[in-house]
Amino acid sequence: MKFAKVAQKLALWAGSPTTFMGAIILIFLWAVSGPFFGYNDTWQLVINTSTTIITFLMVFLIQNTQNRDTDILHLKVDELLRVTQEAQNAMLGLEALDLKELEALRKQYRQLGEGQTVSLDGTVVQENGNQNLNKC
Known part of the structure; x- marks a missing residue:
């Protein structure tokens, strides 16, 4: 349960406009620092490694929140089917x-x-x- 709570908070934080602006500023600072470091391999390696690690972690975070959202949606639709008299109850087992x-x-x-x-x-x-x- 702790992972789910942390993942939800991280997903909200990662999707915020503030975080997006922070990422833009970091990329800008990295680009501006290029001449200072002579555009060397280490300078390029910093951005490549950083973005790779962040992307790798974000894949799992996005998958977790997507799974949660899908489960919630399924439960809501199942409840609507359950209370609707004309609905076909066979629809409740489509996952199988x-x-x-x-x-x-x-x-x-x-x-x-x-x-x-x-x-x-x-x-x-x-x-x-x-x-x-x-x-x-």
């Missing part, structure tokens, strides 16, 4: 489907959007010529 099954469902829902009502097994239940999208 493979890529082909998900693509088949995508195709069915695309057809729903085009005016066809399709059951989960893929059979057309009803053709809707002019679907009223205002009904909930």
Whole structure:
């Protein structure tokens, strides 16, 4: 749990305008210091090493916050499906489907959007010529 809290705070800090401006200032100071160091290999190595380390750590930080956000979104959608009487409860277990099954469902829902009502097994239940999208 400590990692999650630290990762969340770091993500908020890293995405702030202040941090962005700080990074711009550091790059500017590094560029301005080039003539003082004669644009030597060590001068270049400082920026290369710094950016590589920061990028490496940020990948894990971004992945952690993305996983957290995705889990939260899934829980919210699951709750909406649970309380909606017309919702298909089979949608709550989509994580267990493979890529082909998900693509088949995508195709069915695309057809729903085009005016066809399709059951989960893929059979057309009803053709809707002019679907009223205002009904909930």
